Amino acid sequence: MSERILLPLDGSALGEAAIAYVDGLIARLAPEERIEITLFHVITAVRQTLHLQGGGMISVPYNEDELAKLKTDATTYLEKVGERLQHKQITLGVKVAVSENPAEEIIRAEAEVNADLVAMSTHGRSGVSRFALGSVAEKVLRGGTVPVLMVRAVAQESAA
Known part of the structure; x- marks a missing residue:
C-alpha cells in the first residue's frame, strides 16, 4: 500500500468519488x-x-482579498471532506494552490508531498467534450511520475 497519497479534489460531489475508494483500499x-x-x-x-469582438480574449484575475477568501473556503472544504477519512492510521493534510493549470499544479504537488500515489476522480468524458474541455486526470496520468488511481465519477440519480 502507498504510504503517501495525494487526493486532488475539485469541490464537486463527483470529484469526491475517489475518497470512498481510498478509504476502502486502506x-x-x-x-x-x-x-x-x-x-x-x-x-x-x-x-x-472575456471574449472581445476582434477575436481576442482578456482574463480578469481575482484580487488579493478575493483570493484570500477562496483559499480559506477551500481549506475549510478540504478539512470537512477529510472528516470522512478519520482512521487511526491516517495522517491528514490539506493543501491549496492557485493556478491557471490544475494538472500542472497537481503534478507539482505530487513532488512536493513526495506522493507514492495520486488518487483522483475523472468525469469519464470522451470524444468532443473531452477534446474541448481537456482532461486534468489524463494530463496528470501522462505528466506525473507516480501511479495514478483514477475513479470514474458517476452522477447520482435524483430521487423523483
Whole structure:
C-alpha cells in the first residue's frame, strides 16, 4: 500500500468519488500501516475570461482579498471532506494552490508531498467534450511520475 497519497479534489460531489475508494483500499490492504493523505484543491487564478469582438480574449484575475477568501473556503472544504477519512492510521493534510493549470499544479504537488500515489476522480468524458474541455486526470496520468488511481465519477440519480 502507498504510504503517501495525494487526493486532488475539485469541490464537486463527483470529484469526491475517489475518497470512498481510498478509504476502502486502506481498510482492506493496509489496516495497520501508517498512511499520509494530502487533500489538494486548485483555485483557478482567473475569475473571468472575456471574449472581445476582434477575436481576442482578456482574463480578469481575482484580487488579493478575493483570493484570500477562496483559499480559506477551500481549506475549510478540504478539512470537512477529510472528516470522512478519520482512521487511526491516517495522517491528514490539506493543501491549496492557485493556478491557471490544475494538472500542472497537481503534478507539482505530487513532488512536493513526495506522493507514492495520486488518487483522483475523472468525469469519464470522451470524444468532443473531452477534446474541448481537456482532461486534468489524463494530463496528470501522462505528466506525473507516480501511479495514478483514477475513479470514474458517476452522477447520482435524483430521487423523483
